[in-house]
Amino acid sequence: MNRYLIISFFILISICGQKTEVIAQKMNYKQLRHQMVKEQIAARGIKEKAVIKAMQRVERHLFVPSQFQHLAYSDSPLPIGFGQTISQPYIVGIMTQLLDINSKSKVLEIGTGSGYQAAILGEICKEVYSIEIVEGLALKAKSTIEALSYDNLELKWGDGYMGWEEHAPFDAIIVTCSPSKIPQPLINQLGEGGTLVIPIGEKNVKSLVLLKKIDGDLVRKDVIPVRFVPMIDEKGREY
Numbered sequence: 001m002n003r004y005l006i007i008s009f010f011i012l013i014s015i016c017g018q019k020t021e022v023i024a025q026k027m028n029y030k031q032l033r034h035q036m037v038k039e040q041i042a043a044r045g046i047k048e049k050a051v052i053k054a055m056q057r058v059e060r061h062l063f064v065p066s067q068f069q070h071l072a073y074s075d076s077p078l079p080i081g082f083g084q085t086i087s088q089p090y091i092v093g094i095m096t097q098l099l100d101i102n103s104k105s106k107v108l109e110i111g112t113g114s115g116y117q118a119a120i121l122g123e124i125c126k127e128v129y130s131i132e133i134v135e136g137l138a139l140k141a142k143s144t145i146e147a148l149s150y151d152n153l154e155l156k157w158g159d160g161y162m163g164w165e166e167h168a169p170f171d172a173i174i175v176t177c178s179p180s181k182i183p184q185p186l187i188n189q190l191g192e193g194g195t196l197v198i199p200i201g202e203k204n205v206k207s208l209v210l211l212k213k214i215d216g217d218l219v220r221k222d223v224i225p226v227r228f229v230p231m232i233d234e235k236g237r238e239y
């Protein structure tokens with residue numbers, strides 16, 4: 001009897017220990033996330049309150065494979081499988097700020113990847129639609145987002161070059177993969193006064209471009225040079 005009591009005692013101690021470790025890890029991630037926002041986002045000029053708040057809230061470590069979770073708040077992109085990456089936090093911050101969105105906005109994202117950028121948009125906007133061309137990534141992002149219970153986010157597997165006509169016009173469109181030219185369907189689906197943020201260019205020379213639709217025309221501003229994975233079609237050919 002005594003032996004069983006002693007064994008139960010040790011099992012209990014071990015369970016409590018594991019729980020404490022999980023809580024400590026969670027707190028550690030929260031601390032790291034706030035540090036990331038302070039040093040990589042706010043310190044580099046991203047001041048928009050809604051963006052700061054969203055990046056403090058969304059747990060980036062839940063969007064990366066377990067072997068990279070300890071690097072989730074570092075200043076870099078990370079692999080998410082299928083040869084793709086989750087963007088560097090600063091790039092997510094600057095693109096989100098450029099979108100000029102608020103709690104009334106309807107936004108389209110091309111290139112769901114891990115779903116992290118979509119979750120950031122979900123924190124800020126009314127409705128978010130996001131398209132991913134790699135089926136495995138689309139499925140994984142769906143389960144990550146479902147587990148976080150966002151009810152304003154709709155994801156689909158498909159070719160984002162075509163946009164998402166059914167939900168157009170959009171107040172803002174963000175493209176997180178890079179075509180050589182702006183896809184015409186995205187221009188058509190952008191509402192009047194809307195903003196399109198997209199990395200454009202040939203293989204190694206890409207520019208993050210901000211476009212505003214004013215009286216039906218696009219007004220263009222090149223923001224910074226960037227590196228992005230190419231936008232591809234269903235056969236893997238680059239646009």
Ligand code: SAH
Binds near residue numbers: 112113133137159229
């Ligand atoms: N926004 C993502 C990172 C995107 S990486 C995140 O927060 O994790 C770019 C993604 O664009 C990749 O997942 C890639 O598969 C996808 N992609 C490339 N071409 C595409 C296309 N035509 N339509 C939709 N997604 C595309």
